[in-house]
Amino acid sequence: MQNETERSIKILAIESSCDETAAAVVENGRNVLSNVVVSQIDEHKLYGGVVPEIASRRHVEAINAVVDKALSDASLTLPQLDAIAVTYAPGLIGALLVGVNFAKGLSYATGLPLVPVHHLRSHIASNYITNKDLKPPFLCLVVSGGHSHIVAVEDYTKMKIIGKTRDDAAGEVFDKVARTIGMPYPGGVNLDKKAELGNDSAYPMPHPRVADSPYDFSFSGLKTAALNIINNAHMKGEDVSPEDLSASYRKAVIGCLTENFLKAADDFGYKKLVIAGGVSANTLLRRELDKKCAEKGLELFKPELKYCGDNGAMVGAQAYYEFISGNIAGLSLNAAATKSIEQG
Ligand code: KG4
Ligand code: ZN
DSSP states (O other), X not given: OTTGGGSOOEEEEEEOSSSEEEEEEEETTTEEEEEXXXXXXXXXXXXXXXXXXXXXXXHHHHHHHHHHHHHHHTTOOGGGOSEEEEEEESSOHHHHHHHHHHHHHHHHHHOOOEEEEEHHHHHHXXXXXXXXXXXXXXXXXXXXXXOEEEEEEEETTXXXXXXXXXXXXXXXXXXXXXXXXXXXXXXXXXXXXHHXXXXXXXXXXXXXXXXXXXXXXOOHHHHHHHHHHHHHHHHTTOOOOHHHHHHXXXXXXXXXXXXXXXHHHHHHTOXXXXXXXGGGGOHHHHHHHHHHHHHHTOEEEOOOGGGTSSOXXXXXXXXXXXXXXXXXXXXXXXXXXXXXXXXX
16 A cells, blocks of 8 residues: 555544444544544443443444534545544444444445454554654553553554553453442542542552563452452441542552553663553543653653543544555454454
């Protein structure tokens, strides 16, 4: 695919991997022409977490209008596009299938190439929108509701996992503890706000390390420690301070993330660091990394808050690089609930 980088390539990107139905049009991987996100959070809140069956149904209901709006906001029609991109993995399988089948239908009807995009790769690419000059190689901490990875981004479509969680993801344990404290779903952002008001030394927390890998994480013990504090207090009829527990717990989780990330940067010689995924919106993570990277003379890149959570623009950003590297799927493309970021 020669000289593709020299002309304007406009890609319609569709995202339906979890509880947001999203579509965007992105030009040359960096310029967002439209970005439409319809969230299902209010409905899932009733159940304290995402109900996969409901997520799939809501995607089916919303996707047509979301894609239409993305096109009209960009003042474009389908024949003016260069490709259709879609998140195909990883995520909730029923939810992914809605986006994948919709994109396949559009690709078949228009003859436009179909570009499959890995969800975590797209989270990383959210940084290309915010930081126009950012180019690989760099080291990225990708932290979401389902994943916690340290990834060496060697090139736009070449990645290597340096470290990952051995059990729960960072977002997942934030949500679980927040829910037990009594905060509505998704708890991560609410716990983050409460933590800003609390004393982070009020409740001692463990600092779990994975014996055979300094770059891997383990959050389930930390989660259990926080849940035990709440349950023990309830049994004794005592109150737990939501602010202090949030602050103590947040400090412990973010401490593990920053320690391993900075160690990996040091050991592998990366001077350019990037964060991505829903948890990259965390106030303490951003503050700590800003401070530590400045002290160590490292460059830190962060996505704008509106691109931290799931959205179509980040899919369009990564899709551009997949497209120019020739990653085009046939109509036999299938969704996958799990897939390594290395395989893309
Ligand atoms: O990337 P994302 O939107 O969806 C997945 O791919 O999983 O990440 C969602 C996760 C949720 O667990 C949510 O609670 C967490 O990101 N999150 C946060 C914050 N904002 C969102 N966690 C901690 N602090 C935040 N400010
Ligand atoms: Zn995500």
